[in-house]
Amino acid sequence: MKVGIIGFPQVGKSTLYRAAALGHAKGSVTAVPVPDERFDRIVAQVKPKKATPATVVLDDDLEPIQTSGKLFSQRFLDAARQCDLLLHVVRAFDAPIAPYHDSVSPLRDLENVDVEMVLTDLGIVENRLERLQRSMNVKTPGHPEYLERALFERLHGPLQDGVPIRSLGLDDEEMKIVRNYQFLSGKQCVVAFNEGESRINPEAVDSKIKELASHGTQAFAVCAELEEEIASLEPADQPEFLASMGLSEPASARLIRAVYDALGLITFFTAGENETKAWPLKRGSSALKAAATIHNDIAKGFIRAEVVSYSDYCEHGSLDAAYKAGKMKLEGKDHVIEDGDLIHIRNKS
Ligand SMILES: Nc1nc2c(ncn2[C@@H]2O[C@H](COP(=O)(O)OP(=O)(O)O)[C@@H](O)[C@H]2O)c(=O)[nH]1
Numbered sequence: 004m005k006v007g008i009i010g011f012p013q014v015g016k017s018t019l020y021r022a023a024a025l026g027h028a029k030g031s032v033t034a035v036p037v038p039d040e041r042f043d044r045i046v047a048q049v050k051p052k053k054a055t056p057a058t059v060v061l062d063d064d065l066e067p068i069q070t071s072g073k074l075f076s077q078r079f080l081d082a083a084r085q086c087d088l089l090l091h092v093v094r095a096f097d098a099p100i101a102p103y104h105d106s107v108s109p110l111r112d113l114e115n116v117d118v119e120m121v122l123t124d125l126g127i128v129e130n131r132l133e134r135l136q137r138s139m140n141v142k143t144p145g146h147p148e149y150l151e152r153a154l155f156e157r158l159h160g161p162l163q164d165g166v167p168i169r170s171l172g173l174d175d176e177e178m179k180i181v182r183n184y185q186f187l188s189g190k191q192c193v194v195a196f197n198e199g200e201s202r203i204n205p206e207a208v209d210s211k212i213k214e215l216a217s218h219g220t221q222a223f224a225v226c227a228e229l230e231e232e233i234a235s236l237e238p239a240d241q242p243e244f245l246a247s248m249g250l251s252e253p254a255s256a257r258l259i260r261a262v263y264d265a266l267g268l269i270t271f272f273t274a275g276e277n278e279t280k281a282w283p284l285k286r287g288s289s290a291l292k293a294a295a296t297i298h299n300d301i302a303k304g305f306i307r308a309e310v311v312s313y314s315d316y317c318e319h320g321s322l323d324a325a326y327k328a329g330k331m332k333l334e335g336k337d338h339v340i341e342d343g344d345l346i347h348i349r350n351k352s
């Protein structure tokens with residue numbers, strides 16, 4: 004799952020990228036561990052030889068959005084379309100050392116980029132509709148082009164009104180067609196307002212954050228510079244520093260979890276003594292899918308999944324104790340895995 008970091012130049016994209024990578028940034032693309040207290044607790048109890056957290060891949064290699072002329076270069080579009088989610092960093096700090104192309108106005112910048120995404124998609128929809136007009140297949144109900152035209156006609160109005168595809172509540176079938184076209188406004192987005200010590204237009208930013216949340220887009224105020232400072236501290240020194248700032252965790256931790264959630268992912272755990280691992284899984288996936296996530300051979304030889312919920316695990320303090328208390332459930336292939344489940348797949352391999 005790849006997260007593209009997008010935004011205008013000099014907004015703090017790379018600073019936030021390094022902060023979120025917790026000091027482990029490698030080049031401009033890094034698999035970043037997803038902070039998860041549950042995983043930390045399981046690792047502390049099991050004490051495995053190896054602990055492997057879930058990760059998301061952050062990509063800071065996209066071209067910046069352009070400040071004049073066309074906002075999106077072809078290179079930017081090609082790269083952004085490959086991403087599963089766009090993390091939009093919006094400048095909300097002023098600093099003489101980092102000159103900006105315009106006056107600092109977070110809401111204007113956000114709006115400009117959102118509008119450009121919608122217009123880019125509208126262009127694709129209009130082009131395609133024009134071609135479909137000339138095809139005979141659109142008259143055959145059930146034909147892919149018939150379905151496509153019906154969907155694109157539905158997209159056309161909202162896009163003209165400036166509504167992004169991601170907020171149209173499309174079903175899975177429709178999303179499949181949409182994904183083929185890699186519409187930018189159809190991609191999940193998380194917004195980070197990068198603020199300095201003195202906030203710019205704080206009421207407007209805060210109410211925008213709420214408004215975005217009400218439409219299902221998570222947005223945060225962060226201070227990328229401060230976050231980078233926190234990430235560079237020894238882990239043991241972080242809590243005291245955070246407490247002195249009145250924070251319980253770095254904003255980048257919240258941000259990465261929000262990204263993970265917006266990707267539609269939950270986590271299941273395998274708590275082995277050799278390796279304890281947190282695995283990302285699409286919400287709503289079956290036990291068989293979870294098995295395939297671990298290894299295709301394990302899915303092929305699937306017999307049953309042994310499942311202990313995270314709350315039962317916590318209540319009993321260990322997997323052993325939870326098993327002894329009868330909290331392990333044997334589940335079949337179609338059983339839906341819940342966030343936090345601890346799993347062992349019985350298999351023939
Ligand atoms: N004052 C302040 N400066 C920042 C902040 N975040 C980034 N900068 C500065 O802005 C400049 C551009 O940052 P960078 O991360 O390279 O931006 P990018 O072009 O979006 O990747 C650098 O000089 C940073 O030190 C912030 O939160 N506050």
Ligand SMILES: [Mg+2]
Binds near residue numbers: 016017018
């Ligand atoms: Mg950069």
